[in-house]
Amino acid sequence: MKIKAIVALIISAALSSVAMWLVSSYPPAPKVTVLDNFSAPFVFGKFTVPKENPLTNEGVKLGRRLFYDPILSGSNLIACAHCHKQSRAFTDGLAHSLGESAVPLPFNTPTLANLMWGPQHFFWDGRVPSLEIQALMPITNPDEMNQGLDELVAELQQVEEYRQLFASAYGEISQENIAKALSAFQRSLVSANSRYDQFLAGEIRLTDEEELGRKLFMAHPDVKASLRGGNCIDCHSQFLTGGFDTQYDGFSNNGLDSDEDLLPGLMAVTGKPEHRGLFKVPTLRNIALTAPYMHDGRFKTLEEVLDHYNQGIKLSSTLSPLIIEADNLGQIEQYEPSLNLSGREKKAIIAFLHTLTDEQFITDAKFSNPFKQELKN
DSSP: OHHHHHHHHHHHHHHHHHHHHHHHHSOOOOOOOBOTTOOOOGGGOOOOOOTTSOOBHHHHHHHHHHHHOGGGSTTSOOOGGGTOBGGGTSBOSOSSOBOTTOOBOSSOOOOOTTTTSSOSOBSTTOOBSOHHHHHHHHHHOTTTTOOOHHHHHHHHHTOHHHHHHHHHHTSSOOHHHHHHHHHHHHHTOOOOOSHHHHHHTTSOOOOHHHHHHHHHHHOOOBTTTTBOOOOOTTTSOTTTOSOOOSTTTTEEOOSSSOGGGOOOBTHHHHOOGGGBTBEEOOOOTTGGGSOSBSTTOOBOSHHHHHHHHHHOOOOOTTOOHHHHTOOSSOOOTTOOOOOOOOHHHHHHHHHHHHTTOOHHHHHOGGGSOTTOSOOOO
16 A cells, blocks of 8 residues: 555646646746727617627737738738728728739728627628627738738737737737737727717707708618618618628628629628628728728719619619519509609718718727838728
């Protein structure tokens, strides 16, 4: 028995030594702090943040610096902010952005506002299921930033400030932690202080024209009830003004093209023919700043957008039924989808859309370029 006890003690001591060696071989986990002054409007609905990537001061600080640093591109000339400018609610004003290759990208640059809500399938066609995956794709795309991830990690490891920032936020510089940092910063980009938000809080009143536009925005036309509407809310949920987050409810075919011209859209992801021509419904927050519009940037102005919904809808096999049935005059023979809004009503809706501009969001220092220099246009 004594021999067994001695052997057990030896084994225990050996295991303890191994455990201590393992602990000493890895740096201690960073002591992170919960993101200061972060608030999420309850009217936007529920949201989730990955447990493995919580919103911390350290992660968001690092992500903000990476977002504005052209070191993320192969040429060291193009940052994420090249296509996502704060003054334009993190869009770029182009129908098709130009990256490293100078080849126009196939889709219009979407806003980064309020990414925690709405359909959690990112890019216009929903091909990415998380912000963490999305964050790295523009970096490696040869037409966008054209940067190898191994090369990027090596470059960042040569910069003392990045060694310190990564150590504080995640422990080490890695592809995974680059994605976490960029995603954390993007999740912090909450826009919720527009005139519309102030109206909802009872702080201001809308003008008569804006109020008419708001009522039209919120109403689905009902001829039998003599209710006129702009049919906007059917796709753009009321407070977030973006697509719904249930499954693929946040994607729609809004009548831009007939069957012969429909792009795959969501079908490229799901493989389902009924998803052909469906694209992600964007938030309308700061919409007056994010022209041109639609996934391909085909409309230059909000007036053109209203003209499309009013009298420009093209029939196709996957056209949203919410658009087909929305008419302020009622269906007639030889029917073509049309809201039949008056000029006054279209103008009022556009006036309301301007109340969604959040001046604080586009000037907030905590979202701005940390290098304190203007990016070249």
